[in-house]
Amino acid sequence: MMVPGLDQGLGERAQARHLLGRLVQERLRVSQRPRALTGAGASAESGIPVFRGADGWWRNRRAEELATPEAFSRDPKTVWEWYDYRRDIIAKAKPNLCHEFLARMENIHPRWHTITQNVDGLHQRAGSSRVLELHGSIWQVRCTACDVDYEDERVPIPILPSCRTCGGLVRPGVVWFGESLPQDVLQRAFALAEDSDLFFVVGTSGVVEPAASLARVAKSAGAFVVEINPEPSALTPAADAFLQGKAGEVFERLLGLG
Numbered sequence: 001m002m003v004p005g006l007d008q009g010l011g012e013r014a015q016a017r018h019l020l021g022r023l024v025q026e027r028l029r030v031s032q033r034p035r036a037l038t039g040a041g042a043s044a045e046s047g048i049p050v051f052r053g054a055d056g057w058w059r060n061r062r063a064e065e066l067a068t069p070e071a072f073s074r075d076p077k078t079v080w081e082w083y084d085y086r087r088d089i090i091a092k093a094k095p096n097l098c099h100e101f102l103a104r105m106e107n108i109h110p111r112w113h114t115i116t117q118n119v120d121g122l123h124q125r126a127g128s129s130r131v132l133e134l135h136g137s138i139w140q141v142r143c144t145a146c147d148v149d150y151e152d153e154r155v156p157i158p159i160l161p162s163c164r165t166c167g168g169l170v171r172p173g174v175v176w177f178g179e180s181l182p183q184d185v186l187q188r189a190f191a192l193a194e195d196s197d198l199f200f201v202v203g204t205s206g207v208v209e210p211a212a213s214l215a216r217v218a219k220s221a222g223a224f225v226v227e228i229n230p231e232p233s234a235l236t237p238a239a240d241a242f243l244q245g246k247a248g249e250v251f252e253r254l255l256g257l258g
Contacts, residue, residue, distance in 0.1 A: 041203020097248030140173025206235030
């Protein structure tokens, strides 16, 4: 179900949007196992650049050229400079209305879980604790020598950073292009999708696998799927409701429906 297109009058479109919002609001009220999957669009309203696609450039380098094991092996200094740049942006950013809404829902719904493709930690800073990070965290580092994993929130971070345990070179604790998601995290994500009755898809293109499959798994298991995006995505045809707009603004409307 989608909000009617531009060929209808403003009054009709506003009314349809309101009714669709009330439907989603009611589903949220009665849900016993609500989940949310968030992508880069959920953090864009906090000023976090989307380092993918046409705009994913830094120093004339594409993200796909930097976020790989091969790039780090070849030139760890440049890769760390890029991550230090990103960490600085994220450290200065604040959670937006989307993050705050999801944190609020976690307090209301004891079985609420947020699955995120983002590595910025803004969900946690907004107050969410039941967050599953599919692609890791930019604030985690992992030693390439002894494989120890720990949190390091220094901004700026020394380049090249060394392991606090053995002194070896550490890398960002994120999943890079060409790497598999941790199996325990992936299994948990699919288990949450299969056990959901309401599944929000927020700010994601729906083309990055295996995350893109989560909404379809949830729908196959009987969940009501709600997509929130500025524009239709690859997942829109599978959604039961499509709420068009920026995530924070859409959630604010949902809160204000009464």
